[in-house]
Amino acid sequence: MPSDERESDAPAPTERPGAERAGKPTRPPGWFDVTPSDDRSGGSGADSKAAATDAAASFLDGRRLVVMSNRQPYSHEYDGDEVVVNRPAGGLTAALDPVIQTVGGTWVAWGSGEADRVVADDDVVEVPPEDPAYDLRRVWLDEEQVDGYYYGYSNQALWPLSHSDTTRATFSRDDWKCYREVNELFAEAAVEACDDADPVIWFQDYHFGLAPQMARERLGEDAFLMQFWHLPWTGWDVFRACPQAEQLLDGLLANDLLGFHTAAYCQHFLDTVEATTDYDVDRGTRCVRQNDRRTYVRPFRIGIDADAQAAAADTDEAASFWETFADAHGLEDRRVGVGVDRLDYTKGIVERLEALEQFFETRPEWRGEFTFVQKGSESRSRIPAYRKVQERVEAKVADINSRFGTTDWQPIVYTTEMLSGEALAGLYRHADLCLVTSLRDGMNLVAKEFAAAQLDTTGVLVLSELAGASDELGDDAVLIHPSDTPAVADAIERALSMPADERERRMRGLREQVLDADVYEWIASQFRTAERIERPGPEQESAVDA
Template identity: 35%
Template sequence: MSRLIVISNRVPMPEKNGTAPAGGLAVALQAALEERGGVWMGWSGKSSGTKEPEPLALTERGNITYALTDLTKTDVEEYYHGFANRVLWPICHYRLDLAEYARKEMAGYFRVNRFFAHRLAPLLKPDDIIWVHDYHLIPLAAELRQMGVKNRIGFFLHIPWPPADVLFAMPVHEEIMRGLTHYDLVGFQTDHDLENFRGCLVREGFGNAIGEGLYLSHGRTFKGGFYSIGIETAAFAEFARKAAASVMVRKARQSLEGRDLIIGVDRLDYSKGITQRIDAYESFVSRNPAHQGKVSYLQITPKSRSEVPEYEAMQRTVAEQAGRVNGALGTVDWVPIRYINRSIGRPVLAGLYRLAKVGLVTPLRDGMNLVAKEFVAAQDPEDPGVLVLSRFAGAARELKGALLVNPYDIEGTANAIARALTMGREERIQRWQGMMTHLLEHDVKRWCDDFLADLTAEAENPAPATSGGQD
């Protein structure tokens, strides 16, 4: 069996006992690497200042070699904080108004990808299978091909892929598109993302669709598919069941004093729709006096990319908004919104999901959103909560039992909250069972296995048999 080489911007190093860090993606990729043997390479998260970074730091854990590299301060500023997170991230999330393009940062992005390629190449064996992850590393395959690497290389995009009119507003969209055509398999979260990619490819003449899941660009054939990433469903469900009895979750239950709990969990990011969600909750409470004092909304929002000005400003905005609602609607014995601006341990989080009557997952745009899937998996089968989900999250393509909302429609989301809180037990169970059955079948291992099966498939049988479907 060929070795697997995984490249991602950051590498989740395993614990000293060898277990993967919390999170389904890390668990699945570590399991695939253990099975095949291989290398996981990426940025260490450290800056070497202005000097050339030291050679790769190699750490052997079982069958896996973890290969970490530092970057210079300029690299981090231009590649990571700059082009990746101030151009690609907003554009892929349809926020042209927030994209700040600078040629220097674009050059830094391509330079760091070239740097990664040069550090990776000496580790490669001729039959290695290479799997590149996410928007930080789109040009990596092109750099490797330039160096003569002929291995099969796959790419998976964890965030949305925008339609042509959005992508083409980016000055270097041709280079980005050309970079993707150097992979053997390009994977997206949903069929909509794949359709958008195909439209970008064909509309500007970058390539053509020549068969089911097969594309031709500049004489090179590659595959495209969609692979909806899952979670470790069964394990997380058991995790949540046990976590419900933890001390912290018991304290949270007692503090509710019989009130219904609505929960939202998001990294602090403008794509998550947190301000619109708070507006919707305020509207719900204002228009439903019977629920005042009888419901609590817990919003858990760890800080994110605080070095980027937009995120720092958003942190202040959300905190002020939650404070305003509490000041306007709260009483001596009731705080409408509990806002936590830090990370919560996964065991406690799983127990809080199970405790909640409503999961409020309303991003303005999201590649998938695993919080939605974790909320469903965590529920008590005998008395499950209701998922209120944005139709613009990739998870909406799978979780048909959720109440789908337009997060820009404040009143519509408020109505969905009211419906979720008053929904009968029989309907809640029916909706939950359909979603849970799907999540058990389409878990993160299935996602990983399906992508690698298509990447390693022989070229003469190119059509991807993806977990979600194909173009």
């Protein structure tokens, strides 16, 4: 299955699930303040997960939730003649799964597993298999659709465009046709799963830029539609390079609530709407008005399951992996840096290696004393630009190791081996620094994974200022511009030479932020915001009238 990007607000209403509903609420005639800074419940672990479930249940109030994503939470594969279930190992699907298990509903996703059709009944399978709690509705795509919708328009048009890389963006008419067709298939599947008069659909990501409008046309204004766009939103002057810009905006503006990672992305989106359409953009309220309907645009900073990451770093498997890995590569008595990335041109991996090369060239005292571990994951290898990144990374690693390596030391340890979550957490825990050099990144969860796994609070995060995570982690990270090679080399030295008390202070700050603003808070804040949009209280209505 293709690998997606792994690769975020006022007090919650007191009404709990099961309370009597007073009919369909009227859409507010104006706007009330709903921002993430106002609606942070804090906490982590079981409390955070429960808060997300409570927020979803309170908003749904007995309605069925329909979630739509490209990647499915469970897939069925063949192991010999036996059908086995692959479960969510991490990321968004793993975080949403327990919430949807509690509130119930339907998850609409691409049925990509080789045995998915065998177990489906009318395209639906109940999950999880041992204790079914919700329906997984699979959408079937043929190779032509996968090539055009996923590898084509999603990842050779929208992906580079959203990362402000118009030179790589290609807008094939055939790919656009497939993208429309697949969005139509997903929208139809979602509508079929709706059995309420006022259903709720939550769309995930850039694969579904048209589906909200398609669903709206079928369901009408009583449906509540919400979407989170997991990529950056670029400036309007870049977005207008897309020949289908207006169609995509109309698709997204069919939502009642549209979420981005940061306030800057929200602003960029509103700039794009204002420059491209005749719709009324209210800058003060971050709202787009289309006749009687409004789309509220809000920032929600996605997090990780930080408690689970910390727990993984403290397992015997993590310790055993590190002991074996360190012994195999001679890392026991050396300082260690780590980078963990999909092999994607937006991640700045080649730029990172160039900075490491300059570091070893200009600071010979660190040769033999510091080793950098680069964990890469091949991604979207059907696309030539991704294959080129893989080739360039391998060539650069070989060049650096040939230039500076000795018989008992390699400056770069490069691996594309699949690592378990525990093994990766063990690598994070024992690293002295983590390098995140994204050229552009919606958020970047590696930075947060590293912080959560740093149980000993001795590591330093060197973070690109072009990653969305820099907005919330920048105070305690060492910020760099990934294309300023000498400055990145300086930052590596600074991180390695940083006094122990400063390292600990910075990492404690990072961990506090990451543990508090976890993925469950991201889920909860969106449902709280949705509830306030749909059912504003008396104080909010008074503020609107004023």
